[in-house]
Amino acid sequence: MTTRIDTTLSELVALSVLAEGPLYGYAIAKQVAARSDDRFRLTPGVLYPLLKRLEKAGLVTATWETVRSERAGETSEGRRRKWYRLSAKGRRRLAHHAAAQREHQRLIEAFLPPDAPESTG
């Protein structure tokens, strides 16, 4: 098998943050942003299609939650949250992705100019 030129980083980061516990979609995006110092962003147009793929592939399982606010009481439908939990299969996939990423990074080194050490003069 040949390493793909094009890696699915979004899948890696989503599975990665889910490895520490179940999260709902919006929280996944926030977590990814936080961990990357706000430089990787899972925008809605990326996030929800991705989660749908992950669920379909059996990498995560999902359950709905309805949050009723104290203010609104029983008068409203409440906010919907869809919680995602990493499956055993998802955990294996994450491990595979992580290994592949490390290998990937090692290979890319061969195409980067050598690290310039601090100037000694």
Place this chain on the structure above:
Amino acid sequence: MTTRIDTTLSELVALSVLAEGPLYGYAIAKQVAARSDDRFRLTPGVLYPLLKRLEKAGLVTATWETVRSERAGETSEGRRRKWYRLSAKGRRRLAHHAAAQREHQRLIEAFLPPDAPESTG
């Protein structure tokens, strides 16, 4: 500017091998394969559209060469080779890509499980 989730690795590796001197398309592909221990491959369907993009973007300049074989002498058209040379703009782009890649890799670390050190027991 936000780091793209989807990085164009093919562009990086092509520019990278061209940084050491002009090459023609096929040679670029061979060089990329060689440097990556045959794990990154620029297949024709990737390579030529890529080179067209690079040329159009002014990152490389191209010149045709016609190689006449000794055997065939003047009886044949000769094999065509299109040589690509990194432009100043291309060199800047490469430097930018390299910096972005290093930053990219640093960020990804935050999503990989900690390196397991050699077992001490």
Place this chain on the structure above:
DNA sequence: ACAGATATATCGTTTGCCGATATATTGACA
């Protein structure tokens, strides 16, 4: 009452990898 954050989701566009296919030249070997 209102604005902004939270929360989910879809849509069309664009990008670009990928495998297959096409065409031609050249070199090695029988």
Place this chain on the structure above:
DNA sequence: TGTCAATATATCGGCAAACGATATATCTGT
């Protein structure tokens, strides 16, 4: 001399996925 693999360029259609825009609704703070 014939044949095959390697060299060399290039295009095509299919497809996966990122991206920006848009839509809808709820909740919180002022």
